[in-house]
Every structure is written in C-alpha cells, then in structure tokens.
Amino acid sequence: MTDVYINSAACISVQDTLNENFFENLQPFDSSQVLKAVEPVYKEFIPPAMIRRMSKTVKMSSVTSQYALKEAGIENPDAIIVGTGMGCSQDSEKFLKNVLDNNEEFLTPTYFIQSTHNTVAGQIALGLQCHAYNFTYVNSSSSLEFSFLDAKLQINDGEAEHVLVGSTDEQTERT
Template identity: 90%
Template sequence: MSAVYINSAACISVQDTLNDQFFQNLQPVYSPQVLKAIEPIYKEFIPPAMIRRMSKTVKMSSVASNQALKEAEIEKPDAIIVGTGIGCSQDSEKFLKNVLDNNEEFLTPTFFIQSTHNTVAGQIALGLQCHGYNFTYVNTSSSLEFSFLDAKLQINDGDAENVLVGSTDEQTERTMELYKLNETIKKEENLPADYLNSTTDGAIWGEGASFFVLGKDKTESAYAQLKDIQIINRLDLDETSKFIEDFLVKNNLKTNDIDVVMLGFSGDAKSDVYYQKASELFTSSSLLYYKHLSGEFNTASGFSTFMACHILKNQEIPNVMMINDLKKGEIKNILLYNHLGGNDHSLVLLERV
C-alpha cells in the first residue's frame, strides 16, 4: 500500500482550537456535566441567510472543513467522508417535537430533511459543488476511524488523490437529559471528575468537529503519515494487550518504538480499565490523555487525532496532557487508542513526516 498523508487538520472543540495559539492555552475542565464547544463567529465563514437553516453540527463542520481545505490549498477534494455518532440530533429532536405538538399533521419537512446523519457530508459537498464520492459512517466511537480507513482505500486504489475526512457530533437538550438518567454522563455529586483514577461511572460530555485532508502526496503543510488503523467492536479486558501487540507486529514495531501513546481516559471507572491495561505495555513511551480537554463524545478521537498531528509537527507535548513524566528527544510514532464505554475499540498509528 502506498503512503497516505494528513496534509491539514482543523478542529472546533471545547478548547479554542481555531486560534493559532491554542496549543499553549489548553484549559482542562473537571466540573460541568456537559461541555459546550467554543464556536466561531459563523457569519465570517458562512452567508447569514444560510446560517439560520443550519444545525450546530452542520455549522461547525462547514467551518472546520473550510479551514482544512484552505490549509491544504485545495478548492475541491476528490471525495468527502464524514464520521458521526449521533448525527444531526438537534434537527431530529425538532422534527419529533413537531410531530407531537401538531398531532402528526401539517409538518414542515425541513427538520426531517436535515435530520439525517449524512446531512453534514451533503451540505459540504453542495457548498463546494463537489460531485465526487460522498459517504457518511455512523459507527459510534469508531466513526472517524472507519472514515480514515475508507479514505486510505480510496487513495491506495487510485480512486482519489485528496480526500476530505471529518468527524462531528453535537449536543441536544433531550439527549443530554437521557444520558444523565442512564448515567452515561457523570452525576453532579461525583464531580469534579478524576480522569485518571476515577472510582465512579459516567463521563463529562463534550462535542466538536474535526476535519482533515488526506492525500497521496506529502505537501509542505503535512502533519503526519497515516500508517495504519485497527478496529474491533468487542474486546475482553484480558485481550487488550494482545490486540495492541498484534497491531504493532503487523506494522513491524515494538512497544518501545512508540514515542507517544494517547489514551482516551474519560473518568468512567467501568471502562477506563482498558486504558490502564494498555498503559502497562508502554514503559518507555510518553503517556497522554485528552478527554479532560475535549469531554467524552462519540467522535472525541477527532480531537485526539488533531492534537497528535500538532504534537508531531511541533515536536512538543503540552504538559497538561501528560500522564507520566517521560519525554523523548524526537517524536516519530504516535499510537492513539480509543473506545466508548468499553465498546468499539480503535487503534490509529501516525508517523512523523
């Protein structure tokens, strides 16, 4: 397989990641149950007449995708692939509320049309007048990883040279209420959250959109080479080490070849045990965590990939992300490990270019 490069990266998140100085100004958050993304002034990027018809996830994705294409100096990609966990849930809720309020009569179709998961990829394509391959993956916490895998195949098969890949998820009032009821979101009495040594279940919930341009050729703006991706739906705790070791063997690497390991500790005691198990393998690597900066959500791995890209490019690790105090002189290989609630485990290997 030929090399695939991440030539640009853009992110809207709980941090001010659209700001050039965000790397030095990361602020961990331990107390609120739900974290809101820092949104840009949309009228600077999107015509005002269009803004009022867009849900939050579409607006965030439109800006992030625009920034990613701009950085890669590409006007129109050959393909657009988006991963999302709960899609355009704001418009889904609005449509369902209209159904109930109007006794299933005289319904406006707009909210229904815009409630489908592929709305984001479709809206981006319409804005760019891009008639190429357009696909949306809805695979909970591995949605972005499936999107990356598809993009890699598109490039290796010669069907595309540059692919816009993104991940996005928004919050909605009703969904957050339900997540609190089933304790997906941490109870107020268990806050502030201890992300690394939690004894309580649930996580602080976030949101955001991350977009990347993948290309077959390395550009001046390139961040990393996307080496490999591995995904598994279910994994027993005692199989964690083998899952990671087999992935490294497949890529002719040993654990001490990995300079940085990014683990998705969320403060959920029940599922963080997988990350604790994984961390035991890497005694000579920098161990990082990130969900105290982004919150937990279906496509939080978009934030971790964005951060990993900047760590590789800057050759610098923000202290606020460190689990241990080990830092190597050169950062060449970064391994990202993520899951959501103990399901849909993914490994992504990035290499310095």
Template identity: 85%
Template sequence: MSAVYINSASCISVQDTLKENFVQDLTPEQSVQILKAVEPNYKEFIPPAMIRRMSKTVKMSSVASHHALKEAGIEKPDAIIVGTGMGCSQDSEKFLKNVIDNNEEFLTPTFFIQSTHNTVAGQIALGIQCHAYNFTYVNTSSSLEFSFLDAQLQINDGEAKNVLVGAADEQTNRTMELYCLNNTIKKEEDLPADYLHSETDGVIWGEGAGFFVLGKDKTEHSYAKLKNIQISNRVNPEELQMFLVDFLANNNLNNEDIDVVILGFSGDAKSDIYYTKAMDSFQNSALLYYKHLSGEFNTSSSFSTFMACHILKNQQIPDVMMINSERKNEIKNILLYNHLAGSDHSLMLLERA
C-alpha cells in the same frame, strides 16, 4: 495498504483550537457535566440566510472543513467522507417535537430532511460544488476511524488523490437530559471529575468537529503519515495486551518503537480499566490523555487525532496532556487508543511525515 499523509488538520472543540498557538491556552474542564464548543463567528464563513437553517453540527463542520481545505491548498477534494455518532440530532429533536405537538399531522419535512446523518457531508459538498464521492459513516466512537479507512482505500485504489475527512457531533437538550438520567453523564456530586483515578461512573460530555485532508503525496504542510487503523467492536480486558501487540506486529513494530501513546481516559471508572491496562504495555513511552480537554462524545477521537498531528509536526507535547514524565528526544510514532463505554475499540498509528 499503503500509508497516506495527513496534509491539513482543523478542529472546533471546547477549547479555542481554531486560533494560532492554541496549545498555550489549553484548559482542563473537570467541574461541569456538559461542555459547549467554542464556536467561531459563522458570518465570516456562511451567508446569514443559510446560518438560520443549519444545525450546530453543520455549522461547525462547514467552518472546520473550510479551514482544512484552505490549509491544504485545495478547492475541491476528490472525495468527502464524514463520520458522526449522533448526526444532526438538534433537527431530529425538532422534528420529533413537531410530530408530538401536531398529533402526527400537517408536518413540514424540513427538519426531517436536515436531521439525516449525511446532511453534514452533503452541505459541505453543496458549499464548494463538489460532485465527487460523498459518504457518511455512523459507527459510534469509531466513526472517524472508519472514515479514515475509507479515505485510505480510495487513495490506495487510485480513486482519489486528496480526500476531505472529518467527524462531528453536537449536543441537544433532551439527549443530554436522558444521558443524565441513565448516568452516562456524571452526577453533580461526583464532580470535579478525576480522569485518571476515577472511582465513579459516568463522563463529562463534550462536542466538536475535526476535519483533515488526506493525500497520496507528502507536501510542505504535511502533519503526519497515517500508517494503519484497527477497529474491534468488543475486546475483553484480558485480551487487550494481545490486541495491542498484534496491531504493532502487523506494522513491524514493538512496544519500544512507540514514542507517544494517547489514551482516551474519560473519568468513567467502569470503562477506563482498558486504558489503565494499556499503560502497562508502554512503560517507556510518553503517555498522554485528552478528554479532560475535549469532553467525551462519539467522535472525540477527532480531537486526539488533531492534537497528535500537532505533536508530530511541532515535536512538542503539551504539559497538560501528560500522564507520566517520559519524553523522547524525537517523536516518530504515535499510537492512539480510544473506545466509548468499553465498546468499539480503535487503534490508530501515526508516523512523523
């Protein structure tokens, strides 16, 4: 499959990533259980009457997609593809609460309609009056990667020239309570979290939205070339080295050709073993981590992809992301490796545009 170009990148996260020169103000978050996204003034982008009916995921995605399309200089893409792990869970909780409060009678369908996972892609399409291919992927932590793969196929098959691709997830009170109860989220006594050398289970949970425009042709704004993606639901720790080597070999590369590796260390001692093992394969590469800046959530790889795009374009690595002291004079190839709680492993290879 031929490579495609990432021609714009926009992100709303727990960092203020919408502003210019945001890299200078990246701040690690290690002492709270749940991180909230830094939200823009939605009134600048969305009519006030519509804002009241939108969930946080839809609002974040609408603004992030607006920025991505504007940066790419595109009014209407040839396709809209969105990935999400939890969808519009705020409206899902509201609907279920109504079911319980009203004894399953006299229910208004609004919250149910707005709670479906494809609401985000649909609302973006409605906002820009785009009647093209519209699809949503719900594949936990590899939702963005599946969306990228679909966009790559659409472009390679000649079905589209420019594709808006994004991923978003929000938090809801009840879900966060349940995550605390089942120890998905770290206990307060285990904070501050040590992301790289954790001895406790659980993560700090975040949220956010990242959107990109993928195109067939390179432009003056291009951030990176998306070379390849590989996804595996299960990888045994002893199979990890082969998982990495095979992926690189399929792209005619070896470990020495990778200038930067971005790993998804989450502070969960049980599942971070994969990243620790992966580090052994890239002794001569710059090793980075990012979830101390974004928190863990289903589509947190949108944040790492956004950061990788800026690293390739600016040829600079933020010190706050560094694990080791290795730095290359030129950054050409970046490998991103992510999973969620030891499942849905994804590898993404980006090359300097």
C-alpha cells in the same frame, strides 16, 4: 499499497482551537459536566442566508472543513467522508417533537431533511460545490475509523487523491 498522509487538521472544541496559537491561550475548565465549544464567527465563513437554516453541528463542520482544506492547500477534495455516532440528533428530536405536537399533520420538511445522518457531508459538498464521492458512516464509536479506512481505500484504488475526512456528533438536552 500507497502511503497515505494527513495534510491538515481542524477542530472546534471547548478550547479556541481555530486560533493559530491556541496552545498559548489554553483556558482552565470549571467543574461543570457539560462543556460548550468555542464557536467561531460563522458569518465570516458562511453566507448569512444559509447560516439560519443550518444546525450548530452543520455550521461547525462547514467551518472546520474550510480550515482543514485551506491549511492543506486544497480547493475541492476528490471525496468527502464523514463519520458520526448519532447524526444530527438535535434536528431529529425537533422533527419528532414536531410530529407529536402536530398529530402528524402540517409538517414542514426542514427538520426532517436536516435530521438525516448525511446532512453534514451533504452541506459541506453543497458549500464547496463538490460533486465527488460523498459518504457518511454511522457506526457509533467506530465511525471515524471507518471514515479513515474508506479514505485510504479511495486513495489506494486511485479513485481519489485528496479526501476530506471528518467526524461530528452533538450533545442535546435529551442525550
């Protein structure tokens, strides 16, 4: 069994966690039940033509993956593994609403394509032009754990040396 280490980590959250000194600038929260993430300036990381086609979850995941890979000194990972509880719920809701509103006619494939659970891992791979192992776990609250376990197995089996592991979920108006 080979030792496996986490070389870097990145997160977009309700605090400005992409800032190097975010511990010094922590902000108190108000008493609202839903807290919004502090979003980065996406155009600094993603071409503008792609930004408008990406959901917020995909944009956040793309930026955090770039941060984590840069911090680890890795240009292209040997595998990309993402865990999610519900996938891209917002785009799934848009697609289903579109189906109902249009009586199942004249549907564009965009919302369907972006609503699939592997959208995040796929978009990260496309952005990196990474053609390596790419997998998404959709196991509710245990998705991240399964992603880490898969990464460890990939490394121990000699299939990969550097694995990008991520987890993402979103809060929508309905959920």
